[in-house]
Amino acid sequence: MTRNKTVLISGLGIAGPALAFWLKAGGFEPVLIERSPRLRTGGYVIDFWGLGYDIAERMGLTEDIHRVGYHVRELRVVDGHGRRVAGFGTSVFRELTKGRFVTLGRSQLSQLLAGKVLGTSEVMFGDEIVGLEERKDSVCVQFKHGGARQFDLVVGADGLHSQVRTLVFGPRHQFETRLGYAVAAFEATNYRPRDEDVYVLYGQPGRMLGRFTLRDNRTLFLFVFATGNAALPDTPDRQKELLRASYADGEWECSRILDELGRTPELYFDEVSQIRMPGWSRGRVALVGDAACCVSLLAGQGSALAMTSAYVLAGELAKAAGRHEEAFRQYEAVLRRYIEIKQAGAVRFAGALAPKTRWGLWFRNQVMNAFTIPGLARFVVGREIIDTLRLPDYCWGQAQGATAGAVPACPVSRDRF
Numbered sequence: 001m002t003r004n005k006t007v008l009i010s011g012l013g014i015a016g017p018a019l020a021f022w023l024k025a026g027g028f029e030p031v032l033i034e035r036s037p038r039l040r041t042g043g044y045v046i047d048f049w050g051l052g053y054d055i056a057e058r059m060g061l062t063e064d065i066h067r068v069g070y071h072v073r074e075l076r077v078v079d080g081h082g083r084r085v086a087g088f089g090t091s092v093f094r095e096l097t098k099g100r101f102v103t104l105g106r107s108q109l110s111q112l113l114a115g116k117v118l119g120t121s122e123v124m125f126g127d128e129i130v131g132l133e134e135r136k137d138s139v140c141v142q143f144k145h146g147g148a149r150q151f152d153l154v155v156g157a158d159g160l161h162s163q164v165r166t167l168v169f170g171p172r173h174q175f176e177t178r179l180g181y182a183v184a185a186f187e188a189t190n191y192r193p194r195d196e197d198v199y200v201l202y203g204q205p206g207r208m209l210g211r212f213t214l215r216d217n218r219t220l221f222l223f224v225f226a227t228g229n230a231a232l233p234d235t236p237d238r239q240k241e242l243l244r245a246s247y248a249d250g251e252w253e254c255s256r257i258l259d260e261l262g263r264t265p266e267l268y269f270d271e272v273s274q275i276r277m278p279g280w281s282r283g284r285v286a287l288v289g290d291a292a293c294c295v296s297l298l299a300g301q302g303s304a305l306a307m308t309s310a311y312v313l314a315g316e317l318a319k320a321a322g323r324h325e326e327a328f329r330q331y332e333a334v335l336r337r338y339i340e341i342k343q344a345g346a347v348r349f350a351g352a353l354a355p356k357t358r359w360g361l362w363f364r365n366q367v368m369n370a371f372t373i374p375g376l377a378r379f380v381v382g383r384e385i386i387d388t389l390r391l392p393d394y395c396w397g398q399a400q401g402a403t404a405g406a407v408p409a410c411p412v413s414r415d416r417f
């Protein structure tokens with residue numbers, strides 16, 4: 001008999017819908033609550049491979065992610081006049097992952113994952129949890145707009161700024177490691193030039209600006225810049241002001257991109273941080289994805305890890321027939337070391353994305369150029385890209401919407417994965 005069947009999941013980003021899908025497969029009744037009134041669009045693009053890709057495949061999403069995604073050919077670093085000064089062909093990523101590597105919008109991945117649970121699980125949009133009170137056999141949840149309800153378990157999948165984490169574990173600053181950078185992204189239409197499937201990067205000490213051509217005549221711009229410990233502005237107008245001040249003296253296409261920035265109604269802006277917690281659960285409440293263990297954009301794998309944590313948490317709950325203490329303990333035992341290694345790798349990479357000195361920029365560019373030496377890119381990138389964790393096998397009942405045969409029901413052969 002499975003215990004603790006009803007699970008409230010806060011957040012319909014990446015970890016949230018993945019968790020709902022696998023909980024449903026394990027015989028639970030997930031309910032999702034998302035603060036936004038609808039699924040979010042825009043944002044930024046992510047590289048997607050490894051365990052996240054494997055899980056997406058088991059959910060029957062491979063074709064869709066390749067349909068909406070991009071296959072980047074080249075990473076090109078340019079100087080102030082737009083001349084190529086460094087870079088490399090990205091075929092090494094495809095070789096190392098055997099073609100299981102794609103770049104797609106974070107919101108597109110979120111939408112594809114949500115498509116697997118909308119209609120089969122209850123979803124509340126435009127609301128959020130404002131109070132959580134653990135009782136002997138349940139958690140009493142207070143919603144901002146929707147009154148109160150009881151659930152057996154609650155999971156925070158509400159991202160870096162998790163409200164569930166704050167309510168249950170305390171304020172974010174206790175768990176946050178700021179990496180000294182901020183990130184901003186926005187999209188524009190009709191921007192020229194367009195370099196299809198090329199990630200173009202312009203760098204100055206402590207500042208990086210990237211341009212990536214999207215379909216439908218859209219272009220994505222990504223800023224990563226050093227901030228030290230300064231507090232960051234929290235309104236779009238002041239965020240734009242800070243970006244303008246930081247990039248005003250930049251060459252290349254900086255001034256035109258700042259003009260586009262002035263016109264955009266939607267700006268993604270955040271600190272580059274990691275979340276490191278001594279434990280990912282307390283009582284009947286657990287955390288997944290960025291809420292539990294954000295690795296930051298510098299790891300280039302946060303979405304995959306969010307899906308992996310969701311998959312493992314659901315799997316351990318199914319394995320323990322809903323005994324949450326046992327499942328939560330195992331969930332951490334499987335993942336903690338793996339996540340710590342990813343977090344350490346991201347900190348090492350920080351200096352490479354936006355080096356803070358001219359010498360650092362020059363050195364980074366030399367390393368990139370050396371990637372043309374046969375085998376070197378494979379050696380350097382391989383260590384970071386190949387996952388050392390093997391996805392555990394779990395017994396699932398019926399996973400609706402998965403590719404036939406992709407989700408094993410009990411018993412499972414270890415050779416399948």
Ligand SMILES: Cc1cc2nc3c(=O)[nH]c(=O)nc-3n(C[C@H](O)[C@H](O)[C@H](O)COP(=O)(O)OP(=O)(O)OC[C@H]3O[C@@H](n4cnc5c(N)ncnc54)[C@H](O)[C@@H]3O)c2cc1C
Nearest residue numbers: 011013014015035046047158159163289290300301302303
């Ligand atoms: C610029 C940038 C580039 C990145 N590049 C990559 C990459 O190349 N590859 C990669 O794998 N990862 C990348 N990442 C990281 C990746 O986007 C995150 O790790 C991933 O989105 C985490 O998923 P999540 O579901 O935990 O959180 P999120 O995706 O942040 O989703 C959280 C959800 O919770 C909702 N929410 C928030 N607060 C509440 C609340 N109080 N109540 C209810 N709902 C709430 C939000 O609206 C959102 O829908 C990048 C991140 C950034 C910023």
